[in-house]
Amino acid sequence: MKSLLIVLFVAVSSLTSYGQDTSTMNGTYVGYVDGAYVFSDSEGYNAEFTNITDNVANEFDLNSQKFVGKQFMITFIVDTELDEDDEEIQVSTIVKLLMPI
Structure with missing residues (x-):
């Protein structure tokens, strides 16, 4: 199953600790x-x-069912890479997760 990656609706913020723009x-x-969160x-x-x-993976075991259905604020970066057909694809990486109190 392939889900549509929608990143156009997110608010963009700049966090210099990641060395690039985050959303x-x-x-x-x-x-x-x-293979995707x-x-x-x-x-x-x-x-x-x-x-x-690694920091997020150590704090939240997203491979388990423990967090399914839970709300998060996700901070992420999007990089462009070449796939096996030399076509550009966007790869999103979670760099921070927060659960509302």
């Missing part, structure tokens, strides 16, 4: 699906993140 979104964790926003759009930093 943020609020979303509900759907689960780890086909999937979050759904309030309008039902799914966002897929193929990478996660």
Whole structure:
């Protein structure tokens, strides 16, 4: 199953600690699906993140079912890479997760 990566709706903020522009979104964790961490926003759009930093992975075990259905504020970066067909693709990496109190 391939979900549509929607990043046009996110607010852009600049955090210099990551060395590049970051974006943020609020979303509900759907689960780890086909090699991607999937979050759904309030309008039902799914966002897929193929990478996660070690710091976030150590704090949140998103491969388990523990966080499915939980709300998060996700901070992420988007890089452009070449796939096996030498076509440009966007790869999103989660760099920070916060759970609302």
